[in-house]
Amino acid sequence: MSVSPDLNRRTLLRRAAAAGLLVTPAVGLLSACAGSTPNESDNNAGEKSNDNPFGLQDGSAVKVVIFNGGLGDAWAKEDQAIFSAKHPNVTVNMSSTQKIKTEEQPKMATQPSDLIMNSGADLMDLSTLVNEGAIEPLDDLLAAPAWDSEGTVADSLLPGTVSDGTFQGKFFVVYVAFTVWGNWYNGALFDREGWAPPKTFDEFFTLAPQIKAKGIAPYVYDAVHGYYPRWALMASIWKSAGKQAVVDIDNLKENAWRAEGILPALEAWEKLVKDKLVLPGKLDHTQSQQAWLDGKAAFIQVGTWLKNEMAATIPPGFEMKLSDYWGVTAADKAPKDVFAGAGEGFVVPSKAPNKAAAKEFLRAVVSKAGSAKFAELTKSLASTKGSGDNVQDPALATANELMKNAGSDLISVKLWDFYADLDKESQNLSQELMAGRLTAAQFVDKMQAAADKVAKDSSITKQTRNA
Amino acid sequence: MRHGVARFVTGFLALPVGLYLFYVVWPFLQAAGYSLTDWGGYSDRQQFVGLDNYIRLFSDELIRKAFWHNVFFLITVPLFTIALALFLAFLLNVGGREDKAGIRGVFGSGLYKVIFFFPQVLSLVVIAVMWQQIYRADGQGLINGMLMKIGLVNQDDPITFMYDPEPFLGVPAVLWWLLLIAVWSGAGFYMVLFSAAMQSIPKDIYEAAILDGAGRFHTFFRITLPLLRDTVSVAWVYLGFIALDMYALVFVMTPSQGGPNHASEIFASVLNFTAFQKGQFGYACAMGVALAIFTILLAAAQLRITRRERIEY
Numbered sequence: 001m002s003v004s005p006d007l008n009r010r011t012l013l014r015r016a017a018a019a020g021l022l023v024t025p026a027v028g029l030l031s032a033c034a035g036s037t038p039n040e041s042d043n044n045a046g047e048k049s050n051d052n053p054f055g056l057q058d059g060s061a062v063k064v065v066i067f068n069g070g071l072g073d074a075w076a077k078e079d080q081a082i083f084s085a086k087h088p089n090v091t092v093n094m095s096s097t098q099k100i101k102t103e104e105q106p107k108m109a110t111q112p113s114d115l116i117m118n119s120g121a122d123l124m125d126l127s128t129l130v131n132e133g134a135i136e137p138l139d140d141l142l143a144a145p146a147w148d149s150e151g152t153v154a155d156s157l158l159p160g161t162v163s164d165g166t167f168q169g170k171f172f173v174v175y176v177a178f179t180v181w182g183n184w185y186n187g188a189l190f191d192r193e194g195w196a197p198p199k200t201f202d203e204f205f206t207l208a209p210q211i212k213a214k215g216i217a218p219y220v221y222d223a224v225h226g227y228y229p230r231w232a233l234m235a236s237i238w239k240s241a242g243k244q245a246v247v248d249i250d251n252l253k254e255n256a257w258r259a260e261g262i263l264p265a266l267e268a269w270e271k272l273v274k275d276k277l278v279l280p281g282k283l284d285h286t287q288s289q290q291a292w293l294d295g296k297a298a299f300i301q302v303g304t305w306l307k308n309e310m311a312a313t314i315p316p317g318f319e320m321k322l323s324d325y326w327g328v329t330a331a332d333k334a335p336k337d338v339f340a341g342a343g344e345g346f347v348v349p350s351k352a353p354n355k356a357a358a359k360e361f362l363r364a365v366v367s368k369a370g371s372a373k374f375a376e377l378t379k380s381l382a383s384t385k386g387s388g389d390n391v392q393d394p395a396l397a398t399a400n401e402l403m404k405n406a407g408s409d410l411i412s413v414k415l416w417d418f419y420a421d422l423d424k425e426s427q428n429l430s431q432e433l434m435a436g437r438l439t440a441a442q443f444v445d446k447m448q449a450a451a452d453k454v455a456k457d458s459s460i461t462k463q464t465r466n467a
Numbered sequence: 468m469r470h471g472v473a474r475f476v477t478g479f480l481a482l483p484v485g486l487y488l489f490y491v492v493w494p495f496l497q498a499a500g501y502s503l504t505d506w507g508g509y510s511d512r513q514q515f516v517g518l519d520n521y522i523r524l525f526s527d528e529l530i531r532k533a534f535w536h537n538v539f540f541l542i543t544v545p546l547f548t549i550a551l552a553l554f555l556a557f558l559l560n561v562g563g564r565e566d567k568a569g570i571r572g573v574f575g576s577g578l579y580k581v582i583f584f585f586p587q588v589l590s591l592v593v594i595a596v597m598w599q600q601i602y603r604a605d606g607q608g609l610i611n612g613m614l615m616k617i618g619l620v621n622q623d624d625p626i627t628f629m630y631d632p633e634p635f636l637g638v639p640a641v642l643w644w645l646l647l648i649a650v651w652s653g654a655g656f657y658m659v660l661f662s663a664a665m666q667s668i669p670k671d672i673y674e675a676a677i678l679d680g681a682g683r684f685h686t687f688f689r690i691t692l693p694l695l696r697d698t699v700s701v702a703w704v705y706l707g708f709i710a711l712d713m714y715a716l717v718f719v720m721t722p723s724q725g726g727p728n729h730a731s732e733i734f735a736s737v738l739n740f741t742a743f744q745k746g747q748f749g750y751a752c753a754m755g756v757a758l759a760i761f762t763i764l765l766a767a768a769q770l771r772i773t774r775r776e777r778i779e780y
Contacts, residue, residue, distance in 0.1 A: 101743055105509065105743065108508075108509045108510070109508070109510055109511050110511075124743075125743070125744050125745070125746055127746075128507060128508070128509060129509055129746075131507065132507040132508070132509040132510040132512065132746060133510055134509035134510050223604075223630065225722070226722070226723050276623070279605075280623045280624060280625055281603075281604045281605025281606070282604035282605070282629075282630040282722075287605075291605075350510075420740075420744045420746070423744070424723070424740065424744065428726060428727070428728040428729065429728070431722060431723070431726065431727055431728065435630065435727065437632070437728075
């Protein structure tokens, strides 16, 4: 047998192309969409009691997926120990990953894990999960008795946790961390130089030349992920224009972005960029945080997971302290409101085989013992009340203090959870504004146009927030 | 072929073909099926919507932008990669001295071959991560750091590479920087491919040409290139596929996967956003199918245009 003489490279290529073998770019893309037939099973048949409110069955197994990001996953193993102490006959299969969507989305329509911590850059879009009916409402978890304290689970959670996890009137997402955002600074450096962290942009612009004179850039931020600068922009908008302005933005009200107070807040950011108060270069989150730790910049804006994320490289003598986001002037409408909220959310897929165990596991996660371990190991507050009471740490202490002095409302923005299109657009525009390619006025125009487009698009399910 | 041989061959092929049909062809068909529905990707609820998704493709601004970016790569990636690979292959094989032993490559060509081929053994994601450090947009980046040391770049104004949407020749700078990586990582393989093809060209053709007084320029354009036509055209098709993909580079390297502000958006990144962020799998599948059809048409057209008599030697 010999290779037929007419089979040269060209003909081989042509035949292969005809067979669809060579559709290389399309291969991955096409098969990414494939699914398979669903397969339902339910072993939700145990006896219900106060110690076992969801009728968890002995001998069953529960698959838990943990997001292993800035907070690590050591705390989750503590929760597993707490859970197993009460239910020794239930097998917990815990795994951790950074690729939540990549690994979990393909299984959602068929055989998902029982409990998924939907967090990180690769998370599954929440509004899509809710609209598709892919995750289970967890209102019965809220009503269940707390694991190791008086009252119900709902009673044991910090304010904001339940409302942050509520979509279309139902509670879907159990956020386990309580994050406080703001501007971080090195307490040791500020004490030495006699600087005080500013409360408004006016104060910041006064302080900035002194910082610059020391050869330090006044500000640095993550220029790679658009949602980092967006937190700070939205916080300034809230402080300057007041809560109702942001609620209107989230509800896609007509001309919501043109409300009084929004433009001045964005103009302050425009000035910060134009006055070259930002560390030159485009750094990602860890690079910018390291530059800040190295003393190249005075302020960095990020949430309370910062300490845990950078734990390995904090220089000796560096005092990580958190101050509130800046308002614009003394005349701001809501100067004392703090950007804080529950984060790192767990969801239970509707098709999960062992939902009872998933809910019971969540009850252990938000228990007093579990949340105390969480705060201890991550140096971040948990969404359960009193989690940080026994942790000695200056970063956590300043966050705690910020919360104690906070105004009546917590700053929260729903826009990016409600609409994927506006999530993308607001990230892009925030980056453009911070790169100096957009003016504040252009930012407002473009955001308004994007919001109007979503408002008119009938294929997008609309959501509303009341408070 | 005798009958027994056919059975023997079939026996060996049944399993791989079966696996191929199940894991490759079947998902293709499923994707084509989903593209006619409004499936969201997270549930088993879906409705048949006919060709709505495809009609929507034509009025989608983002898709149009991504399409032109892909066309940019479709033209530039093969062009620059093949030009560079041909140049290197020529130097390594027939670019050196001519002496009694005949024609040969430049001094140390064996070593150069290994160096140029090296990117090919690295996975694309490894390459992307490595270039992130090279392109890092502050004084610690390889390029920025060096240029700052010799004073060509201002400390306070580093080159921003992946974050630069300013157009150069009408195309965002970020795409040109991505192109550089694609060409760098691809040229080595095609250099080896062209080297092999060049070595199969009989040396006496070159010697005859040299006796007739042809210089390097003429030997390349009159002899090497025409005789490599077949290989180059195959390379062109392959590189076309790579250019239509480009997903790994865009995904790992650009801000917001297609940024800044959509400046590096390509078909695959829009598809990814539509499917996984917006939860419109049906529409995303339609994009995938459209891209597949476009690719097949392109390959067919390309092979037809370059079809020609083969030269036997």
